[in-house]
Amino acid sequence: MNTKRIFAGVAAIGLASAALAHTGATGIVKERMVAMSAMGDAVKEISPMMSGEADYDAAAVREAAEVIGMHAGETMTRLFPEDNENEASYVKDAIWEDWETFAELAERLHSYSEGLALAAENGLGSSQDGMADAGAMMGGGDMMGSGSMMGSGMMADATMGREELAEMPADAVFAMVSDTCSSCHTRFRTEAK
Ligand code: HEC
Numbered sequence: 001m002n003t004k005r006i007f008a009g010v011a012a013i014g015l016a017s018a019a020l021a022h023t024g025a026t027g028i029v030k031e032r033m034v035a036m037s038a039m040g041d042a043v044k045e046i047s048p049m050m051s052g053e054a055d056y057d058a059a060a061v062r063e064a065a066e067v068i069g070m071h072a073g074e075t076m077t078r079l080f081p082e083d084n085e086n087e088a089s090y091v092k093d094a095i096w097e098d099w100e101t102f103a104e105l106a107e108r109l110h111s112y113s114e115g116l117a118l119a120a121e122n123g124l125g126s127s128q129d130g131m132a133d134a135g136a137m138m139g140g141g142d143m144m145g146s147g148s149m150m151g152s153g154m155m156a157d158a159t160m161g162r163e164e165l166a167e168m169p170a171d172a173v174f175a176m177v178s179d180t181c182s183s184c185h186t187r188f189r190t191e192a193k
Contacts, residue, residue, distance in 0.1 A: 024088030032079035035071040042067040043178060050124070050171040058120045061170055065116035068177065073110035077103050090190045098187075105184040112180055115165025116173045125169030 025033055042064035048054035049061065082096045095102045165173050 025086065026088075027086075028079055028081065029086040029089045032076070035076065035079065039068050039071050039181070043181070046174065047178075050174045052124065056123055056170075058123065058170075061120040061174075062117045065113045065120065065177075069110055069113035069117065072113055073107050076106040076109070092188050092190055095188045102184070102188055105180060105187075109177065109180045109184075111160075111162065112165065112173060112177045114162055115160075115168070116170065116177055118162060118166035119168050119170045119173045122166075122168065122170050124171045 046061050046064045049056045080091070080095055080102070165176075
């Protein structure tokens with residue numbers, strides 16, 4: 001987020017500051033920016049725990065997962081009506097040209113956030129291998145549309161159920177959550193202007 005665009009006055013509010021920085025954003029565009037920013041803050045809060053830089057706190061992870069879940073799925077997609085024209089928005093038209101993929105990613109985020117809430121108690125993967133897998137998923141980039149994920153046993157796919165996710169180390173599920181954020185942004189959000 002570009003700090004230059006943050007109003008000094010609202011910076012202290014934290015959650016809303018990034019969204020309010022988009023001066024032209026109003027109505028539903030602003031609403032979705034606020035929602036996205038809340039998820040961004042949730043991710044930022046727990047990612048140092050996932051990398052071992054901060055002490056792991058299962059309750060905080062569960063809470064962050066719930067914040068993400070609250071804004072995912074249909075709650076997210078209904079904030080992207082096709083007729084919205086707004087200069088302040090960073091959306092690509094691809095959202096409406098490929099609504100199915102967009103909605104699928106929003107839905108996937110919802111399942112993964114539920115999985116993360118359930119996996120929070122599991123803590124971090126203990127083995128080096130576990131961390132390497134999470135890292136690979138994180139950097140794996142293009143999960144969507146790449147046929148390769150179907151064949152690779154370790155790679156989680158969209159059909160992975162809550163029960164399976166609930167058994168995984170929290171950092172592995174977190175990697176899947178953040179991979180879903182980036183997959184959607186890569187396809188459907190323009191670079192900051
Ligand atoms: C289904 C697609 C999709 C998913 C999944 C998604 N985003 Fe976004 N996100 C977008 C789009 C599109 C925008 C641009 C909205 C606009 O500018 O109108 C955006 C914007 C943002 C912004 C900028 C908000 C602002 O103030 O301009 C942040 C931060 C963000 N997302 C965080 C996240 C995080 C964190 C996750 C995962 C937990 C996530 N997003 C998941 C589509 C998605």
